[in-house]
Amino acid sequence: MTVPGVILAGGRATRMGGGDKGLRSVAGRRLLDRVIDRLSPQCAPLAINANGDPSRFAEFGLPVLADSLPDHPGPLAGVLAGLDWSAAIGADAIVTVAADTPFFPEDLVAQLRAAAGPSGLALAASRDGTGKLWQHPTFGLWPVALRNDLRSALEGGLRKIVLWTERHAAGSAEFASDPFDPFFNINTPEDIEIAERLIG
Template sequence: MPEAPGANPSYPPIGLVLAGGQGRRMGGRNKGWVEYRGRPLVEQVLERLRPQVDSIVISANTDIDRYRALGFPCLPDTRPDYPGPLAGIAAAWAHYPGHTLLSVPVDAPCLPPDLAERLDQTLAVSAAPAAMAHDGARLQPLFALLRPVLAARLEADLADGSLAVGRWFRDIGATVVDFSDQPDAFINLNTPEDLTG
């Protein structure tokens, strides 16, 4: 993929499905396997992500064998106590150093079909280390393209304690990409009530 002037070259981007949460608002259910419109969320996310990247890895801390049965590597966090999605990103870099990562959450079955393309176009002409989506109303930092130059910084920041995702992306100087033309693509399903839509 194109790199900004002065950026370190990287291997092809890897799609990273963030499915490592505890699903507290889903009553403790593994969110990736919750069915929405007759199919598990993870299958719908993979279907939309697969055409956009060459390879995919899943970040999860439960049902790991079940996720692997889908045909993709599944990586648990390297830190205890569910420190959040940034730990999943760090785990992916630990296994795939030097790769740019395209992260998406497992509870967003309508993610944009041009997510990778638009984030890449912006990052390619930017000196920023990452690009994240904005749906027109709010930032969507888990929909992000991250350069591998961030790997060491993320490890150090996680060692200092759990991180708020949005704040971390602002602190690293991530650039923002406007997706206000398709806000419904970022609807995430957090509670049982959301599944009835």
């Protein structure tokens, strides 16, 4: 059974000077190309969550899902847009990944499924060399059954992902950070240089 995948690309990229981070090139390939290549063996079908003119993503040939709530309330609004899309195509869950994270695990979906809590919800996390656990809440398995609860929470002003996921006893899929954190994400031009060294 495959699960639909949603690439969260709705951020404003302020530390990159604005624009779409997913369209930035890293070592000769756009971030979105790298993310799609990594996600497509694990999920089907795929969609992109982004706001504004969807035609800028036309060449990827994927549905572009805009937030259904106004004022860009954050990643959870992208999750909700993905859940609404998933419900419309008859699926019962989605997996989300971030558009600026090109090295996420190739077994992400399998590990999220194995870690799912009683509600079917799971988030990714990685443990660094000191033993500290870092949550990566834009990488998750989200059941469609919770979409109306999520919509109500967002309409009530909730913005922090983990406050909502803790309420629903989300499971945690842990990944090692060896030789580096697979959830390393690109926020600045300096991060592009780091990613190119990792690719090289």
